[in-house]
Amino acid sequence: MKKNFEKTDENVVDIYDISYEGAGVGRIGGKIVFVPKTLKNEQVKVSILKNTSSFLIGKVTEILQASGERKTPKCPYFDECGGCDFQHCEYKTEKQMKIDILKNQLRKVGFEGEVGFVESDKRFGYRNKIKLEIRDGKVGYFKAKSREFLAVESCVIATPLINDCIKIIQKFLQSGRLVGAKAVYVKQVEEAVAVCFLFDKTREKVLKNMPNFDVFGEFLVYFAFGEVLESNSTKIVKVYGDSKLTLDLGGKEVEIEVSAFNQINDFIAGKLYDYVTDFCKGKRVVNGYSGQGFLTYKIAQNAKFVYGIEYQNSAHKSAEMLANSFKDYKIQNFCGRVEDCLPEILTKDRIDVLVLDPPREGCARQVLDAVTLGKIEQVIYTSCNFSTLVRDLQVLKNSYKIESVKIFDMFPCCCVMETVVVLKK
Numbered sequence: 001m002k003k004n005f006e007k008t009d010e011n012v013v014d015i016y017d018i019s020y021e022g023a024g025v026g027r028i029g030g031k032i033v034f035v036p037k038t039l040k041n042e043q044v045k046v047s048i049l050k051n052t053s054s055f056l057i058g059k060v061t062e063i064l065q066a067s068g069e070r071k072t073p074k075c076p077y078f079d080e081c082g083g084c085d086f087q088h089c090e091y092k093t094e095k096q097m098k099i100d101i102l103k104n105q106l107r108k109v110g111f112e113g114e115v116g117f118v119e120s121d122k123r124f125g126y127r128n129k130i131k132l133e134i135r136d137g138k139v140g141y142f143k144a145k146s147r148e149f150l151a152v153e154s155c156v157i158a159t160p161l162i163n164d165c166i167k168i169i170q171k172f173l174q175s176g177r178l179v180g181a182k183a184v185y186v187k188q189v190e191e192a193v194a195v196c197f198l199f200d201k202t203r204e205k206v207l208k209n210m211p212n213f214d215v216f217g218e219f220l221v222y223f224a225f226g227e228v229l230e231s232n233s234t235k236i237v238k239v240y241g242d243s244k245l246t247l248d249l250g251g252k253e254v255e256i257e258v259s260a261f262n263q264i265n266d267f268i269a270g271k272l273y274d275y276v277t278d279f280c281k282g283k284r285v286v287n288g289y290s291g292q293g294f295l296t297y298k299i300a301q302n303a304k305f306v307y308g309i310e311y312q313n314s315a316h317k318s319a320e321m322l323a324n325s326f327k328d329y330k331i332q333n334f335c336g337r338v339e340d341c342l343p344e345i346l347t348k349d350r351i352d353v354l355v356l357d358p359p360r361e362g363c364a365r366q367v368l369d370a371v372t373l374g375k376i377e378q379v380i381y382t383s384c385n386f387s388t389l390v391r392d393l394q395v396l397k398n399s400y401k402i403e404s405v406k407i408f409d410m411f412p413c414c415c416v417m418e419t420v421v422v423l424k425k
């Protein structure tokens with residue numbers, strides 16, 4: 001007879017594998033149990049947090065036999081926080097887990113080749129943008145796999161300057177000078193930092209009664225009214241600070257939009273852009289989901305022509321300013337959906353290389369159909385979500401062969417992978 005699991009912390013589990021979400025995998029009475037923050041070959045005591053018909057989710061209460069690769073997490077919130085998955089091991093173990101997870105996923109599309117890995121220069125202090133929830137005058141993240149608030153005073157994967165800023169935000173909120181903000185984004189660009197408080201749309205009246213922001217010193221402060229920062233319908237107002245967020249590109253100062261997407265690990269973003277750009281030399285290129293146009297600008301330095309496609313207005317505006325600063329480069333930016341703009345470009349021009357860097361949701365079916373029906377020689381697909389990547393590769397593999405796969409470790413400590421797949425017609 002199968003042994004039943006216990007809700008107590010008395011379940012002893014041998015971890016024999018790692019799931020695609022980075023949790024250890026074991027069994028209790030024949031049923032699979034996922035135990036986050038454990039390693040292969042460990043024996044742990046587990047209490048059960050969730051029981052579904054096909055699996056359990058457990059939490060470690062005691063490590064009975066630790067892996068030799070186990071390490072003390074740097075972050076005091078690691079056990080509870082939903083932000084990081086891999087601080088309990090060495091970086092080389094994290095790297096191998098990520099490669100194994102991706103290889104397993106890519107088997108679903110018949111890929112059995114090697115998976116390259118570009119390491120981040122920093123495992124901690126790399127994140128140039130964070131979003132903190134606000135509850136009762138405190139900032140924090142959500143606990144793992146829940147919407148339960150966890151107050152934090154620091155974040156070890158965020159840059160030191162962002163951590164300085166967290167302290168100021170905390171002080172500012174506790175003084176009771178700001179009411180109604182539900183979250184705050186902190187974004188660093190070079191040495192400048194923008195703090196953006198997020199409010200519901202109905203809260204615009206807070207603009208009539210502004211608190212004193214002097215405590216923020218050199219930092220810039222914005223208010224955003226909407227659901228999320230990066231949406232066309234969110235209204236952004238700068239409420240404090242004279243300077244602008246700017247980036248030095250090729251000796252020119254380029255303005256950055258606070259509400260537009262940016263890659264969160266500067267070192268890896270640079271490596272990734274160099275890698276993608278190499279495929280585009282002398283070619284006619286479409287850069288789909290082009291954000292503020294940094295990659296478009298890099299590609300254009302050596303390509304014959306580049307089209308950028310981006311649907312968020314503020315990101316498109318940034319990309320246009322960038323293109324206008326470098327008029328020698330042959331760039332045309334479209335403000336619209338890739339689903340609509342790509343087919344239009346393909347009917348008018350012969351494209352050699354298509355670069356795709358969609359959001360977590362992946363590409364719409366219309367995009368994939370336009371690609372498979374077209375004559376583009378090479379597709380470079382960059383993804384931050386291997387589930388949608390695999391889904392999209394299932395379609396693309398009808399007309400394309402996977403040439404290479406590389407993880408660019410944009411998110412150390414987290415089970416999120418920035419993957420570049422190179423496909424050839």
Ligand SMILES: C[S@@+](CC[C@H](N)C(=O)[O-])C[C@H]1O[C@@H](n2cnc3c(N)ncnc32)[C@H](O)[C@@H]1O
Nearest residue numbers: 261289290291310311312336337338357358359
């Ligand atoms: C992962 S980001 C990539 C940005 C850019 N490649 C970079 O490196 O900064 C995805 C971008 O696609 C945009 N986007 C999302 N869905 C889109 C769509 N259907 N059509 C065009 N752009 C879209 C988002 O606004 C975001 O800027």
